[in-house]
Amino acid sequence: MEYAIRIINSETGQLIAQDLVTIEEMLSLGKAVARSYEYRCPDPHCARAVRPIFPERQRIDGKEAHSPHFRAPTSHIDGCEKDGAVKRQFERQSSLGTKDSPIFDLVQQTDFPVRFNEVKRIEQPAGDRDIVSVDDSGSPNTIPSDTTNENVKWNHQTHISERTSGHLKKFVQAYENSPGHLLRMPIRIRGCPARNYAETFMDVSLAVDSQGRSALRHIYRGTYREHTVHPRGITIIFNERAGDGKKLGVWVASDLGPAIIRQEFIHRLNQAALNSNATIYVVGRFQLWKRYKYTIEVEALGEVYVSFLSSQYDNTQ
Numbered sequence: 001m002e003y004a005i006r007i008i009n010s011e012t013g014q015l016i017a018q019d020l021v022t023i024e025e026m027l028s029l030g031k032a033v034a035r036s037y038e039y040r041c042p043d044p045h046c047a048r049a050v051r052p053i054f055p056e057r058q059r060i061d062g063k064e065a066h067s068p069h070f071r072a073p074t075s076h077i078d079g080c081e082k083d084g085a086v087k088r089q090f091e092r093q094s095s096l097g098t099k100d101s102p103i104f105d106l107v108q109q110t111d112f113p114v115r116f117n118e119v120k121r122i123e124q125p126a127g128d129r130d131i132v133s134v135d136d137s138g139s140p141n142t143i144p145s146d147t148t149n150e151n152v153k154w155n156h157q158t159h160i161s162e163r164t165s166g167h168l169k170k171f172v173q174a175y176e177n178s179p180g181h182l183l184r185m186p187i188r189i190r191g192c193p194a195r196n197y198a199e200t201f202m203d204v205s206l207a208v209d210s211q212g213r214s215a216l217r218h219i220y221r222g223t224y225r226e227h228t229v230h231p232r233g234i235t236i237i238f239n240e241r242a243g244d245g246k247k248l249g250v251w252v253a254s255d256l257g258p259a260i261i262r263q264e265f266i267h268r269l270n271q272a273a274l275n276s277n278a279t280i281y282v283v284g285r286f287q288l289w290k291r292y293k294y295t296i297e298v299e300a301l302g303e304v305y306v307s308f309l310s311s312q313y314d315n316t317q
Contacts, residue, residue, distance in 0.1 A: 001070040004039040046080035116189040167302035191217035208242035224278040247293035257301040268306040
């Protein structure tokens, strides 16, 4: 199978999150990391445990081996659709709205996230299917991450169902591969004055001016320069500098998210150290730290993301 539901548990065994993943996504994290997760069949009627299989390119007998895939140690239930269940869900979701109009006048459901969900601290990988988060009481709650129950006005002619996400990755993917004009893609983030994608994403070099005044909360993007893993957290430094010449960085405390998610994030940072096109995205407002640099201290792992696409984007496309 190509797809599986990844199950993320805390160090104490409590369910933290579930998200839909592909075998290629997990392989990109490294075989050891991929094997450290638990998985289940994507067909909800089956939900049998599965595991990632990474065959060698060639078997001992010289025959070609299978491609990487997910496999159930025991048989699936009768009638299990396996990957077919995922593809059927994709087809159903894509039929809910149309993408033909460049200004989305006829869209009934956005194909990009509109609202950054900060009601609950979703400290998890960026799955865009149904996820499970933990509320303040420690009880798990299922949250459909691609839609909300509220309808908001897009214009005077139509209503839309807006997508919401608790992970910056989904906003970055929509920004880097925008389905329409960024100026016409609404976005809502607490404390950010911008109201569309073009204005919300800001080059990190504009975060602090020559007088040391910080811009308001935005999604900042900049070129990765270096990172250091400390016992208390992770320091990430941008290649760009503030208007007054000081360094710009991000602080990720070591107590954020389950350890396995921090491991995945550090893996991406290690990849960034080898990739000249790595871009760091972070949501927040820069504050002066010890008089020599400005930093954003994220409150959840979902507020920072490492992208490996080119860092050159046109915000007015």
